[in-house]
Amino acid sequence: MRVVIAEDAAMMREGLVRLLTDRGFEVCAAVADADALRSAIAVSAPDVAIIDIRMPPTHTDEGLRAAIDIRRDHPDVGVLMFSQYVETRYATRLLADRPTGVGYLLKDRVADVADFVDALTRVASGGTALDPEVVGHLMRAGQDTAGVASLTPRERDVLSLMAEGRSNAGIAAALVITSGVVEKHVANIFAKLGLPSSDSDNRRVLAVLRHVSGG
């Protein structure tokens, strides 16, 4: 799997290159700013790009703007936003047009190598990976939405994991329950929230996120 990394902190960038190479990814380019990222994407057409949101020169949201351009110009490149803080507005902006092949993770998540690699793979293959923090914010924002209040605590856990972009198997592993139980929870959640049931993980994430964020 081919990856492009855009991260201005050299230490982090080198660490990521090492980690991903070690895990069998092919790192096509590791750059430090948005312009270099745009040209690297155009040149090497990777499967996925890891993009730091704050990069030079202004250190505000260069990475996010580059990501939006990339998603428009290269729809088959997965985009994983990488940041040190959670900003739900960024997440909703990214998910707004098309919630496929997109992710938004806190940099801290890189500490759990397996989870991180899993999320990256998901994004590369057109899935979604949202940071639990982002989902938490969205869920809190969607607290008042009809239906969410009627969920059991376990169903809420499942909802959060679904919103993160995990598959049924992933949810089962995270909660240490069987896939069958997960399926039952999912069916209950969809019924309670009044959402059309869907087999595809992506459409499921979209439905859940639209629901909790009031869209």
Add this chain to the structure above:
Amino acid sequence: MTSDNGLMTALRAPFTIMAVRQAVFCVVGVVSAAALLSVPAIVPAVGVLILWATGALSRQPAPAVAPVFLVLFPLTVALLVVLAAPLGRVMGAVHRSLADRLLDVQVDAPPPRLSKRVGAVVSDGPGWRAVGYGLLKVPLAILEGYGAFCYVFGLVNLSYPVWWPLFRNHPTGTRLGPVWALTPFGTIGTRTFAGTFLIAAAGLAMLLAAPWLMRAGTTLDVAAMRRLLGPRRLAERVRELQVSRARAIDDAAAMMRRLERDLHDGAQIRLATLAMNLGMATEKLGVDGPPPDLAQARELVALAHRGAKDALADLRDLVRGIHPPVLDNGLGDALATLATSSAIPVAVTVELPDRPAPAIETIAYFCASELLANAAKHSRATRIGLGVVRSGAYLMVTVEDDGIGGANPGGPGLSGLARRIAVADGRMRVHSPTGGPTRVEITLPTQV
């Protein structure tokens, strides 16, 4: 004993640097008073010149005369009204800086004008007060000019016996006119060498009287400056406080931004990388049994270890930047510690009978820190003197080096410092001629 000392002081007074500076100040005062008097005459004078050039003043005037006068008179008045206050401000600034340079007297500048609109310009209180000073300068300049005259011509008259043999060595029998000398009481003429000693005596008297006359003139002048060229009225003080409060808020916000940025790009990223390395190391060590890749795991743990130490160093620097813990022991300890980390040797002298307010200590510390850093970066000095003394209700921080000078008080570093100082009602003076040395003096109130 005391009267002897008094006599010596009186005799020495004309030959001090201060007397020379006062004389320069007085002469400049006379020139500026003359210039001020001429300002209202400029426009009419130009008008007359135009009239003369166009032939309007000839015996058969052109029909343009009356309209030209009708236009010129109100134009003069309007120009004087509109330009008086801004010109007054400029003139005030020049005089404040003269007093600072020559008399070592600092008069604070009034707060800046609120806007550039004509209304604000015309109703600019400090500007008009400066105009008032300009008018008052005329009688003051008479006294100052009198003093300067006594000083300069006192010296000239004193030297007459020296010049006499050089210029009056004509053959005997040559009839020559008398030699004239200027005194405050008219001219004295003499035809004899002995007479020049009378002139010299008059010169000596003038020279001895001059410092006191000049001092009287400059003292009155400084008093007028303080009243008319400084910030005075309550409304202006309020305006000044508004400006400094806005700066304080800006500074606080900027400081928070800097802090966030430092944490974001420093410790936070180091810790994230450290966590990543430990995560990778954990994988290399495996869950149980013999580790799948011990060598790599060791390398990663070593990397993480180094990262943790770097993160600690980062945080330590950051903490010191927020508030150096040693400052809790007082400015003396803090500055001594600061001095030890300077690349250029620093001699620290702190003489404080008691501790100033903590906020003042912090500002003084950061000023010293910034100035030392500046000196290290730009001055090429070989030694730096850092002094803190108490003077009344004020704290004086002095940083001087033997470097190449040329520090620009308007540059971002020093002007930022000046802003922080102004927030606490303090002030900064930078003396840094090209070629050096540099001396920066900061005065801060001891209590906020």
